[in-house]
Amino acid sequence: MKTYKAYCFDLDGTVYRGNESIESAVRFIHRLQEMGIEYYFITNNASKTPVQFQKALAKIGIETAVSRIYSSAITTAKFIAQNYFDAKVHMIGSEGLETALRQEGFKVTDDLEADVVVVGIDQTVDYIKLAKACAAVQNGAKLIGTNEDIKFPSEYGFLPGNGSFVQLIANVANVEPMYIGKPSPVMLDVIQEEYGYQKEEMVMIGDNYDTDILCGVHFGCDTIHVNTGVTSTEIVLTKERKPTYCLEHLDQVEL
Ligand SMILES: [Mg+2]
Missing domain, CATH: 3.40.50.1000 (HAD superfamily/HAD-like)
Structure with a gap:
């Protein structure tokens, strides 16, 4: 090799x-x-911040800079920064994703007029949030999901993953979403x-x-x-x- x-x-x-x-x-x-x-x-895995991954790695004897750690949340923010300069970002997602977007200099909104709609797992997602995202995509925003997992296992059986919500918005707005993970x-x-x-x-x-x-x-x-x-x-x-x-x-x- x-x-x-x-x-x-x-x-x-x-x-x-x-x-x-x-x-x-x-x-x-x-x-x-x-x-x-x-x-x-x-x-x-977008549920941990790069610092939390850094600590997990340190525990097993790997000392590393956070800049070497790319989660789907961090990479989503970097991808938008590399490809959509000065974009207005409409987000559904958790604090981790929002922090990553802010670190790249984006102001996160739920405006119906946006350049990009970013969707990461959000355990408080509701009809209004999904409806606003659908409207923003129909108004021309690019639909980006942090990952496409439709479901994940739990003690109750499978639960909806991020891909389920991205797919819902994509179906309503009739677009092909893009995934980062x-x-x-x-x-x-x-x-x-x-x-x-x-x-x-x-x-x-x-x-x-x-x-x-x-x-x-x-x-x-x-x-x-x-x-x-x-x-x-x-x-x-x-x-x-x-x-x-x-x-x-x-x-x-x-x-
Ligand atoms: Mg693995």
Whole structure:
């Protein structure tokens, strides 16, 4: 395997499992740090701030700058800043998303006239919020979702995920929404745009075929599947578009 300039890691199932570290990944990141090779963490989880992710990583022995952490909320804000200069942003979402947008200099509104409607999970969403977002999109705003997960598991069975609300607005306004979280390639696009890498200098590493590996495939960079989380190697090998490498763990990578 060649040595890449930028190693992009998924977090849960790749670097840690809940509160437990995946030791081979920790050792690999330490090796990158010693060699001065760049690495980034990209996660669809928008429920934590970058500082909270930084603390979670510190607990398992990885000291890292918050600037290396790209959640779907942070990346959504950066994507809008890179692509919609001075945009008026209409938002449905939680505090994390709002903070990320403000940090990029956006004033968040619920105006019916906006350039972009951004939708992240909002547990207080109601008819009026959804109706206003539908109106803003019909007035010409671009519809962007932080992630496309339709549902997520809970003790009560599946509950509606962010994608369910984005889809509702898209259906009413009759538009195709755009999504930032994996498997969309936008998170890797944003890192490439920020640091000026070539695609062949980047690699996406993850445990989940449907999000991590397809994110790399859609973006057009090499991918490494690790057998430490959601998708087993056995399943990955049945897929038509296979990762560049299938590894048991990251101790197998020589740098
Ligand atoms: Mg994962």
